[in-house]
Amino acid sequence: MSNQYEVIIIGAGPSGLAAARSLLEDGIRNVLLIEREAEAGGVPRHCRHPTFGLQTYFRPMNGHKWAARILKRVAGKYEIRTSTTVVNIKPGGEVDVSSDRGFETLKAKRVIIATGVRETPRHARLVSGLRPQGVLTAGALQQFIYLKKLKPCNRPVIVGSELVSFSTIWTLRNAGIKALALIDENSRPVAFRPSALYAKLMGVPLHLGAHITKINGGERVESVEFTDAKGRTQLVECDSIIFTGRFTGEYTLIRKSHLAFEPSSGRPLFDQSGRCSDPCYYAVGNMTHPADMGDQCYQEGQQVGHAVANSLKSEDAGSFSVPVSLAEVFRISAPNVIHCGEDGRGVVTLNVRVNAAYSGEIVIRDGQKELYRKRHRCMPERRVLLKNIDVAGLTPESVLSVTIA
Ligand SMILES: Cc1cc2nc3c(=O)[nH]c(=O)nc-3n(C[C@H](O)[C@H](O)[C@H](O)COP(=O)(O)OP(=O)(O)OC[C@H]3O[C@@H](n4cnc5c(N)ncnc54)[C@H](O)[C@@H]3O)c2cc1C
Incomplete structure (x- = not known):
């Protein structure tokens, strides 16, 4: 072959x-x-x-x-x-x-x-405490339940408030399992607000602005401790912790x-x-x-x-690339380089993410020349599309700077 x-x-x-x-x-x-x-x-x-x-x-x-x-x-x-x-x-x-x-x-x-x-699994989130069995991600949970037809837990706590965190309530429910709580360090859900209502309707308490301090258990997870938004220490007895998103x-x-x-x-x-x-x-x-x-x-x-x-x-003859430079508020841009050549001229769209919530104008410049200005409401982990950026005038010396006004 x-x-x-x-x-x-x-x-x-x-x-x-x-x-x-x-x-x-x-x-x-x-x-x-x-x-x-x-x-x-x-x-x-x-x-x-x-x-x-x-x-x-x-x-x-x-x-x-x-x-x-x-x-x-x-x-x-x-x-x-x-x-x-x-x-x-x-x-x-x-x-x-x-x-x-x-x-x-x-x-x-x-x-x-x-x-x-x-x-992002538990170890990369720097969660302290013991390392018992029963710590998994939403993707792993889906694979256990839907692909392997296994029931990996009975009393889980979900960590995160992205769309995937709320869909985890659904996944668990399909296997006859009820989540005991959903915990996240953000003070509002990363997913759209109605998702919080969904958790409420499903009878899953939502603890926002909460930080996990410890996972307890010998062989298997026995409980999780966290500090809630008011600074109080809380403990939930559970048999597993599902880290979602990030x-x-x-x-x-x-x-x-x-x-x-x-x-x-x-x-x-x-x-x-x-x-x-x-x-x-x-x-x-x-x-x-x-x-x-x-x-x-x-x-x-x-x-x-x-x-x-x-x-x-x-063949793509005579082309050059221009870097995309991001102000601190931004985490990533896709693409992160602009190709200028016969097939690359015209307009481009940047798909950006912010590090923290931001509401205001986003401005894109090549040196002093303004190429884009528009108001956006940005939330972490949600895509923000900066559309129709005119890159026809870029030169090999250009840098596309994405900033806030
Ligand atoms: C847990 C979870 C829940 C989600 N829920 C939703 C949802 O409800 N709705 C929605 O619209 N989107 C959801 N998404 C996002 C959605 O799954 C993605 O948008 C989509 O799958 C992205 O497609 P992809 O091809 O880029 O990546 P993937 O679907 O991740 O596919 C990448 C493939 O590459 C393979 N691969 C990786 N490395 C190698 C290698 N070295 N050699 C060979 N193969 C390799 C992987 O096995 C995988 O099959 C979810 C994502 C996750 C992780």
């Missing part, structure tokens, strides 16, 4: 599958998708709540049904190697993979990295590769087409902006797929 491809896609989640779909539409024949899980489909495979499909099929769908539909669009048309992990990416489109076939090196003219996100991209491959990356976030440098510092490589989906909704990643994957197909058909 050949180990030479036109395009290799690392990760067969929504972004990778969408990119594959576009490559198919554009007539690119020799494409391989590589997926480390036993089945393709990515995270939505184990999301059984109807928050997917609105933009792709114009109706709400459960994640696993949506994943099956988007997989069907490319299955059988391209080879998808499951239970196969990419362990190295190297200059010029060489990737090392590991599977039960052993260790192989494959090569492609273009490689699309669509490796997604993971939630998504971080799957950057392990990037960090040990030749690709240029942002030391602060670990994300590769990539432009508005997803192209990285080695033009053989493209990045797309949640690994570039942890974490957007499934449909949003699917649409982005389609755009990057078309961009990759175009890059295979035409």
Whole structure:
């Protein structure tokens, strides 16, 4: 079997599958998708709540049904190697993979990295106390309940207040488990306000502005202690703690590769087409902006797929890149580099995240020249789109500065 491809896609989640779909539409024949899980489909495979499909099929769908539909669009048309992990990416489109076939090196003219996100686990949140069994993430809980049909807990406490934190109440309920409490250090929910009402309706007490001080237990979690918003110490007896959200991209491959990356976030440098510092490589989906909704990643994957197909058909002569510089209030911008060339001129959209809530004007300048000014209400972990930024006048000396007024 050949180990030479036109395009290799690392990760067969929504972004990778969408990119594959576009490559198919554009007539690119020799494409391989590589997926480390036993089945393709990515995270939505184990999301059984109807928050997917609105933009792709114009109706709400459960994640696993949506994943099956988007997989069907490319299955059988391209080879998808499951239970196969990419362990190295190297200059010029060489990737090392590991599977039960052993260790192989494959090569492609273009490689699309669509490796997604993971939630921040307990150790990275610096939570003190003992290390008993029963501490997991929302993603792991979904896999236990929906994929393995196991019941990993009976009396859990949820940590976090993002959309995924509230959807965890739903996941637990589907397995006949009631959450005892939802705890978060933010003073208002990170998700939209009605989600707090949802928790209330489901009878789950919400402790906002609360900080976990200790996890107790021998073999298994027995209780969690926290300081509430009024400074009082509280203890909830429970058998597990589910840490939710605080998504971080799957950057392990990037960090040990030749690709240029942002030391602060670990994300590769990539432009508005997803192209990285080695033009053989493209990045797309949640690994570039942890974490957007499934449909949003699917649409982005389609755009990057078309961009990759175009890059295979035409040379990009005389181009240059302009860095995006962020004021302190901002955590990340996607893309983090603007490509200026024949295919890069015109307008771009930046997808940014803030470190803390901010309401006011966002201004983008190239030196003294103002390119964008608009009022935004920004919440941490929620995407903010800065649309239609005119980048036609950028020069090789430009820096795109994103600031607040
Ligand atoms: C717990 C959780 C709950 C969510 N709930 C919702 C929701 O309710 N509604 C919604 O719209 N969105 C939800 N999302 C977000 C949604 O799942 C993402 O937007 C979407 O899955 C992103 O697609 P992706 O392809 O970028 O990443 P993923 O879906 O994460 O896919 C990446 C794929 O890459 C594979 N991979 C990673 N590294 C390698 C490697 N080295 N080699 C081979 N394969 C690799 C992974 O196994 C995975 O299948 C949730 C996300 C999480 C984590």
